[in-house]
Amino acid sequence: MISEQTLPPWETERRLVDRIENVTTNPAYGSYPEDRVLSRYIKFGVICVDKPKGPTSHQVTDMVRNITGVDHVGHGGTLEAGEIPQYQVCYRYC
Amino acid sequence: MGAGKEYVCLMRLHEKVEEDRLKEALSMFTGDIYQVPPVRSAISRKLRIRTVYRVDLIEVEGKDVLLKIACSGGTYIRKYCYDIGLFLGVGAHMQELRRIRVGPFSEKESFTLHEVYRAFKVLNEGGDEKDVRKVVKPVEYALSSLPKVYMLDSAVGSICNGADLAVTGIAKLSEGIRRGDLVTMLTLKGEIVALGKALMTSEDMMEKESGIAVDVERVIMEKGLYPSIWKGKKHKLGYY
Numbered sequence: 354m355i356s357e358q359t360l361p362p363w364e365t366e367r368r369l370v371d372r373i374e375n376v377t378t379n380p381a382y383g384s385y386p387e388d389r390v391l392s393r394y395i396k397f398g399v400i401c402v403d404k405p406k407g408p409t410s411h412q413v414t415d416m417v418r419n420i421t422g423v424d425h426v427g428h429g430g431t432l433e434a435g436e437i438p439q440y441q442v443c444y445r446y447c
Numbered sequence: 448m449g450a451g452k453e454y455v456c457l458m459r460l461h462e463k464v465e466e467d468r469l470k471e472a473l474s475m476f477t478g479d480i481y482q483v484p485p486v487r488s489a490i491s492r493k494l495r496i497r498t499v500y501r502v503d504l505i506e507v508e509g510k511d512v513l514l515k516i517a518c519s520g521g522t523y524i525r526k527y528c529y530d531i532g533l534f535l536g537v538g539a540h541m542q543e544l545r546r547i548r549v550g551p552f553s554e555k556e557s558f559t560l561h562e563v564y565r566a567f568k569v570l571n572e573g574g575d576e577k578d579v580r581k582v583v584k585p586v587e588y589a590l591s592s593l594p595k596v597y598m599l600d601s602a603v604g605s606i607c608n609g610a611d612l613a614v615t616g617i618a619k620l621s622e623g624i625r626r627g628d629l630v631t632m633l634t635l636k637g638e639i640v641a642l643g644k645a646l647m648t649s650e651d652m653m654e655k656e657s658g659i660a661v662d663v664e665r666v667i668m669e670k671g672l673y674p675s676i677w678k679g680k681k682h683k684l685g686y687y
Contacts, residue, residue: 359478359498359500360500361451361453361500361501361517362450362451362519362550362592363451363548363550363551363553363592367594367595367621367622367623368621368622369595369597369619369620369621369622370619370620370621370622370649370653371618371619372614372617372618372619372620372652372653373599373617373618373619376599376618376619376635377635378600378634378635378636379600382600382603382672382673382674383603383634383636383638383672383673384636384638385636385637385638386585386586386587386588386636386637386638386639387580387585389585391570391576391579391580394580394583394585395579395583397585397586397639397667398583398584398585398586399583399584399585399586399588399589400558400563400582400583400584401552401556401557401558401584402557402558402559402560402563403554403557403558403559403560404560405559405560413560416560417560417563420560420563420564420567421563421567
């Protein structure tokens with residue numbers, strides 16, 4: 354039995370190291386993720402949905418598709434069938 | 448996939464157990480545990496190892512036990528409860544389960560479908576886009592738990608067109624990348640360009656002068672956002 358306590362990944366921080374120092378990026382190309390034009394922001398977006406007990410993940414994904422009008426919608430989590438209120442992520446891009 | 452999860456779980460013991468014994472059992476069931484996927488599961492039923500980072504005993508009432516479990520992806524909580532029951536010798540099963548975290552997303556940052564609907568309704572009726580920007584998060588956020596490799600502006604165009612990432616194109620990177628790790632490739636503005644498999648460790652990427660650092664598996668950014676510098680015309684990138 355290994356009893357060492359490891360921290361969950363969301364609590365561990367990865368440090369960044371510079372390979373090339375003082376690099377800059379040209380503001381003419383691309384944009385910071387938060388500043389994308391709305392249509393692109395939604396297209397390359399993720400929604401964290403608090404899913405109620407009733408509808409299936411598939412149905413919720415479809416509802417999100419209808420609400421947002423984005424063609425490509427997927428979800429990133431399902432529990433075993435017949436479970437109680439769960440929490441899941443719907444994401445969509447492309 | 449593979450992201451850490453956090454659950455609140457109601458476990459029902461089949462007989463009453465003293466709290467001390469229960470606590471002892473839970474401490475045994477933290478760290479790396481063996482687990483055989485349950486009979487009804489979508490994957491092959493082979494013994495595998497999963498990590499339980501933390502188990503908190505929230506409440507005990509008779510045979511009902513409320514737990515908060517932080518574990519790695521692919522841990523079956525139903526099986527976890529059943530195994531604890533076996534260990535205690537009384538039997539147990541999972542009564543209710545709610546996931547409260549997937550990777551960087553915790554329950555507090557989740558939105559109900561009504562809130563999502565409202566935000567988009569406001570937008571579609573010509574209102575403010577503020578709520579939509581609050582409900583929707585950039586994809587980069589969902590991938591923020593993966594190790595990162597930041598590339599120079601000059602490398603972005605070629606990656607979008609299918610090239611692999613060479614060390615010379617790397618500006619900065621996360622520490623502790625191992626060979627074969629899934630990494631996110633970002634621009635210096637923090638936009639996701641692609642996902643790929645590391646072919647070198649972080650140290651190698653820092654030290655080596657040439658060679659392919661990351662094998663690109665999935666390109667996410669569309670072409671044309673950054674210039675293709677290998678095409679004849681001289682692009683004035685104005686940096687590096």
